[in-house]
Amino acid sequence: KQEVTQIPAALSVPEGENLVLNCSFTDSAIYNLQWFRQDPGKGLTSLLLIQSSQREQTSGRLNASLDKSSGRSTLYIAASQPGDSATYLCAPQVWNNAGNMLTFGGGTRLMVKP
Amino acid sequence: GAVVSQHPSWVICKSGTSVKIECRSLDFQATTMFWYRQFPKQSLMLMATSNEGSKATYEQGVEKDKFLINHASLTLSTLTVTSAHPEDSSFYICSARDPDRLDTQYFGPGTRLTVL
Numbered sequence: 211k212q213e214v215t216q217i218p219a220a221l222s223v224p225e226g227e228n229l230v231l232n233c234s235f236t237d238s239a240i241y242n243l244q245w246f247r248q249d250p251g252k253g254l255t256s257l258l259l260i261q262s263s264q265r266e267q268t269s270g271r272l273n274a275s276l277d278k279s280s281g282r283s284t285l286y287i288a289a290s291q292p293g294d295s296a297t298y299l300c301a302p303q304v305w306n307n308a309g310n311m312l313t314f315g316g317g318t319r320l321m322v323k324p
Numbered sequence: 325g326a327v328v329s330q331h332p333s334w335v336i337c338k339s340g341t342s343v344k345i346e347c348r349s350l351d352f353q354a355t356t357m358f359w360y361r362q363f364p365k366q367s368l369m370l371m372a373t374s375n376e377g378s379k380a381t382y383e384q385g386v387e388k389d390k391f392l393i394n395h396a397s398l399t400l401s402t403l404t405v406t407s408a409h410p411e412d413s414s415f416y417i418c419s420a421r422d423p424d425r426l427d428t429q430y431f432g433p434g435t436r437l438t439v440l
Contacts, residue, residue, distance in 0.1 A: 242426070253330075253417055253433035254368075259426070299367065303427075312358075312419075312429055314367045 212237040214315035222321040229287040231318045233300030238281045240302040245285050248297045290322045326352050328420050330432035344404045345435045347418030353398035354420035362415040374401040408439040
């Protein structure tokens with residue numbers, strides 16, 4: 211069974227800092243990996259999707275890397291802004307008898323202070 | 325990107341009543357939809373996989389008679405919480421898998437259920 215761990219669980223930083231959010235997973239036979247953002251009381255917004263054959267994906271100030279063999283992914287946020295405050299969820303996707311399934315980590319709650 | 329809607333956004337009901345939550349893929353056809361549950365400050369836990377035209381597959385520990393799932397069309401799945409109790413109060417989120425976009429799952433905005 212896939213287990214996903216995200217470190218740190220919570221992070222509070224001043225505006226402008228570059229951030230690193232870590233995700234590790236136990237089953238490296240993944241199809242892809244997604245990073246999501248969740249604002250309080252809201253649904254999920256997909257930020258980046260990395261295919262298993264890729265090493266990284268970039269979107270604006272966000273960069274996600276994937277080391278499939280070691281079961282790790284990292285989300286970099288450059289020049290953080292207060293609007294980045296949210297919970298960030300990592301979700302590797304695997305194939306099983308039911309098709310492809312996402313397993314979520316516990317998330318990193320980010321607070322960017324003005 | 326693809327859009328998934330949920331209705332209602334929030335609902336308050338009395339203990340013992342049943343509540344239906346709808347999940348719709350608005351601009352794509354989804355043969356597979358997923359239902360998740362999220363408790364405060366916790367991550368999403370998969371409840372069941374909903375396949376169009378067939379019975380849902382429930383995760384271990386999820387009561388299928390309690391949480392009825394119907395996926396009657398390629399754009400609509402419903403979750404009915406039957407005989408709701410206060411412990412069923414939670415945030416329910418659905419997602420729909422888009423086969424034309426590398427099977428990416430797109431998530432709905434969630435439904436906040438409060439059972440009094």
